[in-house]
Amino acid sequence: MTPVAEATELYRFYHKGDEETVALRGVYLTLKRGELVGLMGPSGSGKSTLLACLAGLDDPDGGRVTICGEIMSRQAQRAQSLLRRRHIGILLQHGNLLEHLSVADNLRLQQDLAGKGDVAARHAILERLRLDHRSGSLPSQLSGGEVARAGLAVALANAPVLLICDEPTAEVDAQTEADIIQMLKEQAQNGAAVLIATHSDAVATEADRIVRLRDGRVVS
Numbered sequence: 760m761t762p763v764a765e766a767t768e769l770y771r772f773y774h775k776g777d778e779e780t781v782a783l784r785g786v787y788l789t790l791k792r793g794e795l796v797g798l799m800g801p802s803g804s805g806k807s808t809l810l811a812c813l814a815g816l817d818d819p820d821g822g823r824v825t826i827c828g829e830i831m832s833r834q835a836q837r838a839q840s841l842l843r844r845r846h847i848g849i850l851l852q853h854g855n856l857l858e859h860l861s862v863a864d865n866l867r868l869q870q871d872l873a874g875k876g877d878v879a880a881r882h883a884i885l886e887r888l889r890l891d892h893r894s895g896s897l898p899s900q901l902s903g904g905e906v907a908r909a910g911l912a913v914a915l916a917n918a919p920v921l922l923i924c925d926e927p928t929a930e931v932d933a934q935t936e937a938d939i940i941q942m943l944k945e946q947a948q949n950g951a952a953v954l955i956a957t958h959s960d961a962v963a964t965e966a967d968r969i970v971r972l973r974d975g976r977v978v979s
């Protein structure tokens with residue numbers, strides 16, 4: 760079966776003046792349906808850079824990313840955006856919600872952009888994340904744990920086959936972390952590939968496997 764995501768020999772260089780940072784040095788990664796993969800490694804090892812390249816939010820300087828068999832890396836932004844909407848959900852530590860839209864409207868916007876999902880799907884996600892009573896609230900009216908769960912709801916709104924999560928539980932309480940991990944596990948059990956950059960042992964113990972980065976290389 761075609762992998763959900765495949766990174767082949769990715770390189771990413773950053774330049775500032777004479778200084779060169781090599782954020783990725785020949786990274787290979789294959790993600791298959793149904794697996795929950797933890798991406799770990801010290802600060803600065805390249806985790807967020809790798810996630811951004813997989814999501815088509817950044818382009819590698821060398822190598823290639825494919826998503827469900829289609830080339831993502833170094834394509835026109837419109838093509839990248841279409842591929843992202845169709846297949847990918849993104850969950851970041853912050854900034855998952857538009858502040859001027861209610862929780863339900865944040866989900867609806869994602870569904871509309873993706874051309875997928877309906878009111879029943881929206882309700883199911885909100886109910887599953889215990890947010891049904893908050894669907895009309897603005898993000899500023901939510902508790903920290905609710906904001907985190909609503910961010911996950913938005914990431915799930917287009918029913919993605921690939922979920923890319925960058926430290927999704929770094930700033931939440933233990934209960935919210937457990938909720939988020941459980942929901943991500945369910946997505947994998949339902950056939951998605953889930954990749955989570957994390958420093959959290961709670962996330963790591965739930966992962967099917969761990970990919971470790973060090974200095975831009977996969978070390979295990």
Ligand SMILES: Nc1ncnc2c1ncn2[C@@H]1O[C@H](COP(=O)(O)OP(=O)(O)OP(=O)(O)O)[C@@H](O)[C@H]1O
Nearest residue numbers: 773774780782800801802803804805806807808809
């Ligand atoms: N936009 C940028 N411009 C210049 N250097 C960058 C940029 N983004 C990342 N880097 C550098 O690339 C390297 C990898 O950064 P990255 O953010 O991918 O690490 P990380 O593993 O996600 O770290 P953390 O655990 O702290 O989030 C670091 O040395 C970082 O300073």
Ligand SMILES: [Mg+2]
Nearest residue numbers: 806807808925
């Ligand atoms: Mg990071």
